[in-house]
Amino acid sequence: xxxxxxxxxxxxxxxxxxxxxxxxxxxxxxxxxxxxxxxxxxxxxxxxxxxxxxxxxxxxxxxxxxxxxxxxxxxxxxxxxxxxxxxxxxxxxxxxxxxxxxxxxxxxxxxxxxxxxxxxxxxxxxxxxxxxxxxxxxxxxxxxxxxxxxxxxxxxxxxxxxxxxxxxxxxxxxxxxxxxxxxxxxxxxxxxxxxxxxxxxxxxxxxxxxxxxxxxxxxxxxxxxxxxxxxxxxxxxxxxxxxxxxxxxxxxxxxxxxxxxxxxxxxxxxxxxxxxxxxxxxxxxxxxxxxxxxxxxxxxxxxxxxxxxxxxxxxxxxxxxxxxxxxxxxxxxxxxxxxxxxxxxxxxxxxxxxxxxxxxxxxxxxxxxxxxxxxxxxxxxxxxxxx
Numbered sequence: 001x002x003x004x005x006x007x008x009x010x011x012x013x014x015x016x017x018x019x020x021x022x023x024x025x026x027x028x029x030x031x032x033x034x035x036x037x038x039x040x041x042x043x044x045x046x047x048x049x050x051x052x053x054x055x056x057x058x059x060x061x062x063x064x065x066x067x068x069x070x071x072x073x074x075x076x077x078x079x080x081x082x083x084x085x086x087x088x089x090x091x092x093x094x095x096x097x098x099x100x101x102x103x104x105x106x107x108x109x110x111x112x113x114x115x116x117x118x119x120x121x122x123x124x125x126x127x128x129x130x131x132x133x134x135x136x137x138x139x140x141x142x143x144x145x146x147x148x149x150x151x152x153x154x155x156x157x158x159x160x161x162x163x164x165x166x167x168x169x170x171x172x173x174x175x176x177x178x179x180x181x182x183x184x185x186x187x188x189x190x191x192x193x194x195x196x197x198x199x200x201x202x203x204x205x206x207x208x209x210x211x212x213x214x215x216x217x218x219x220x221x222x223x224x225x226x227x228x229x230x231x232x233x234x235x236x237x238x239x240x241x242x243x244x245x246x247x248x249x250x251x252x253x254x255x256x257x258x259x260x261x262x263x264x265x266x267x268x269x270x271x272x273x274x275x276x277x278x279x280x281x282x283x284x285x286x287x288x289x290x291x292x293x294x295x296x297x298x299x300x301x302x303x304x305x306x307x308x309x310x311x312x313x314x315x316x317x318x319x320x321x322x323x324x325x326x327x328x329x330x331x332x333x334x335x336x337x338x339x340x341x342x343x344x345x346x347x348x349x350x351x352x353x354x355x356x357x358x359x360x361x362x363x364x365x366x367x368x369x370x371x372x373x374x375x376x377x378x379x380x381x382x383x384x385x386x387x
Contacts, residue, residue: 029054032339033061033103033385035080036347036354037070039378043087045069048376051103056343056358056369061103068105070095072127072179073383076134079163080105080383083125083139090114091124094139094156096163099385108163113141113154116167122147123154123170127179132187134158136211137165140181140192145173153181153192153205155212169212177203178237180292185245189216189271193249195235202236204271218271223251223262224278238290241266242299246317247273250290250304251282258284261302261313261321281320286311286327292335296342301359303344305333310346310355312366325366329355334379340386343369347379354379 034050047068049061070082077099084093092114097105113123123141130137137156144152150173156165178194181203190213192203206216225234235252242248247264262277287306294303295315302313302321309327316322331351338344342359344366353373359366 030103030387031056031341031343032387033075033099034058034345034354035073035075035105035383035385036376037073037082037085037380037382038065038376039349039380043069043085045071045085045380047073047082047105048379049103049105050354050374052339052343052345052356054341056341056356057371058354058356058374063104066105068095068097068107070381072381074128074130074137075099075383075385076130076137076158077385078134078160079108079158080385081128081130081137081163081165083128091126091142094125094128094137094165096165098163103385111156111165113139116154117170119146120144120154120170125154127181129181129183130158131183131207131211132185135160136168136207138181138190138213140177140179141170144170148173150175151177153177153213157211168210169208169214171205171213172215174201174203174215176201180238180240181205182239182241182247183207184241184247184266184268184271185243186268188268189266191239191241191247191273193236193239195237200235202239202273204273206271216271218273220264220273221275223260223275223282224280226253226279236262238293239264240293240295240302242295242315242317243297244299244317246299246315248293248295248302248313248315248321249275250293251277252289253279258286258288259290259306260284261304263315263317263320265317277320283313283320283322285313286323287333291333294336294338294344296338296359297340303336303338303346305336305346307332309333310336310357312359324364328357328366328368329373331355331373335382337382337384339384345382345384347376347382348373349378349380352377352379354382
């Protein structure tokens, strides 16, 4: 069974400020195609697609929303890949769609992740990411390693003609890695930081010659903690590389105070990580607890989504990240992503909105684009295909 693609919503999903008469065909120079999985009933999602124009304004793509019951998504310029959210499938498929010239999605096939390799029969697919070439796709799978309740990453090569996937390998399991998985600028190492409130760890991987990811036993240090009597002091997450083989990492403390942002350097030979960040030199965010981060293509700005909204930090690979703005919105933000034209897209499930902001490099200012926020029912995940 695969998700049927059909247009069954009206322009009511968008804000009143948005003109439903606009279509993807009317945009002559789009900045990006933006895809959001929207939860409309129980475990049923659909994909809402937009064209972002030169100013960042969103127009609904003709035929959108589509009845594709997807969870997470990833794009490589030609294809969109979606994790299986169909309740009876138990996460067994990755669905592939061709991105047509106007941004519309055309279903091309499904890849069963449970009948490839050994020990994968219970794999329940979740977060998706691609390497920088778009040739290799990686998926976080639960219940890996012979149906044990531990996560791992499955690796796939992408058929650039059909969009279907060829199985490469499944990494060793690691109980403490969480999404997102992001690759270093040199495309050789990947990191999925996480913790379970007692143990914190970098889930680290090295890309093999065939494109598959395997666990990489790296050396790393943590930011110097504040004085404490706790048996653990910090939890890491949301590791986000920049273009110069450095990385921003969210640091959560057990006291409940606002999260802070650490800066790490990536050893381009072995993937080891080092930081000079300390509790005293890291800046606290205003979002309280971080839910997602995204590095601007320039590597100079870090978007931080969290419980209390969205904030931008200046990212300094040789020093510490510092606040660039205050809160851009007070709505809780679940996921955020940049395009290549200084536009920032942020979804709020609680608010049923997608917020769009424009960064102006000449002045350093940030503004909300016209018509933002746009209404999307309970957005779950976001992916942006820059143009």
